[in-house]
Amino acid sequence: MAERELSWARLNRALLARQLLLERADLTPVAAVERVGGLQTQYSPSAYVGLWSRLAGFRRADLTDALTRGRIIQGWVMRCTIHMVSAADHPPMTEAVRAHRRLLWSRDPRSTGIDMAAAADTVRDLLAGGPLTQAALVEGLLAAGFTKDAFAGVQLWIDLVRVPP
Template sequence: MTAAKKAQGPVLTTRALNRATLERQLLLRRHTMKPADAVAHLLGLQAQNVKPPYYALAARLDGFEPEEFSALMASRELVRIVTMRSTIHTHTADDALALRGLVQPARTRELNMFRKGLAGVDLDQLVVRAKELVEERPRTLKEIREALLERWPDADPQALGIAARCSLPLVQVTPRGLWRQSGQVSLTTLTHWLGRDDGQEAVPDETVLRYLAAFGPASVKDFQTWAGLTRMREVFERLRPGLLTFRDEHGVELFDLPDAPRPDADTPAPARLLPEFDNLLLSHADRTRVVPPEYKGRTWLGNFAWSVFLVDGFLAGVWKLAEDKESSTITFETFGKLTKAQRTELDAEAVRLLEGPLGTGLPYDIRYEKVVGA
């Protein structure tokens, strides 16, 4: 059978895709999985800010303890590093070693955008010097730029910092990333931080299979969006004989693992509170499996993103947590009308967060507001 004929596979409705993706993302029910195993299964957690990985796992794991996750960061079993889409992710140490090399072509493309500011700079020498600096002691990006500027005073300071960031696998060292601790972003190389360089670069074929296990069913463009890579069609074609193929409601071909769960479209999906930049919202080219078309772009403002909540498996609004020394308040801003049962579900999730290990133990309030224009 030809590839063209295989593309005419069964149609998966948007709701069917939603339920399959939620199941892969550990969001149809909470799991008893260990935090490190969950991070590995999900191929990392978005971590532009410190708290999102904790909230992401609280929504997915039963009995999640932030201190356990924080201890994994402190022991360097988990690390914060730039990988997919040029953004900070929390990865297991092994995945950090593997995936950073896989996505290097995307970092090189990013660096090429700043070549003008690097005129006269020997990039090989820059990499050597930057490595010396951060392995001598962890340094902030500002410190790295200033030190490199001493060697290349005519270069653009921002471009020098970008060059170091794109050319070296730099990790954010602790206490950055630890639960309820503060710490500025200081960087060293991944291998220096781990004290080892025994990891193997991720193989594209294996990474596609892992992606489908965590985000599938998915198209080639979906994978490329997640990884920030291009020209991955060849990998999917190589894997095609061992995969199932479907179509979405628009006729786009979707690939999936034969034994992966694809729950019935009517499977109940509980309300969930997710952090800003959650994996679920950023890992597909077509996000309508989670984001209704009428809500597209409503959780973003420039480079800022709000935390979001799901009702019946789909984006239904944003939430905000305000904490001070006396109390905590969760405010739900809804995009549409919620039923009494849906509000009861959201209230239960809010109470779980505020009274659980991620809460402060102080008095709290839960409020609802409707977004203007919703």
């Protein structure tokens, strides 16, 4: 094996180091999520566990403060799952994948016959009064004549975010 080639073991260690999983780093929560390119946080408490595992001296209040002040955002960023990213990274990361994700959605059988611009307008109107649960948004879409499946696509037209704790 050439000296420059990485063995599977070395490649694995490099990946773990890049993801801050070999040793705890002395970083803020914002710097950590920027360093790793976002953390999947579909299950909300996993953000706290994920950062506690990665950061020296991590305190729960530090992440809660960053979320409350809008320095870290939880939303649909990559794929169709919720990720935690810095406020600075959120716009370019979502914009980078938006067109492709919309194209994929347009090929999904669930999207057939749904006017996504109108569904997005409905959700914007529903949210004008403040945060709502996903169930309330789906209920509002149903009341406006859309199918339940419209919600799966709406997040590709509106940058929905999770309300901080």
